[in-house]
Amino acid sequence: MNKLCTRLKYKKYVLDDMSMTAWHCYRCNLTFKDKSHVDMHKEISRHDARKVELPE
Numbered sequence: 001m002n003k004l005c006t007r008l009k010y011k012k013y014v015l016d017d018m019s020m021t022a023w024h025c026y027r028c029n030l031t032f033k034d035k036s037h038v039d040m041h042k043e044i045s046r047h048d049a050r051k052v053e054l055p056e
């Protein structure tokens, strides 16, 4: 079960890495590649992250 989880996470990471879409929080100057991290950040800090396109 744990192994499967890790594999799924890895696969997701690779897919995210291939996409050039990211989210940037200008207040923290942080860039997020994972939408779930953006949601987490929004919940914690109440900051809105803007969608950006990352150069390759």
Ligand SMILES: [Zn+2]
Residues within 6 Å of the ligand: 025, 026, 027, 028, 029, 030, 041, 045, 047
């Ligand atoms: Zn922030």
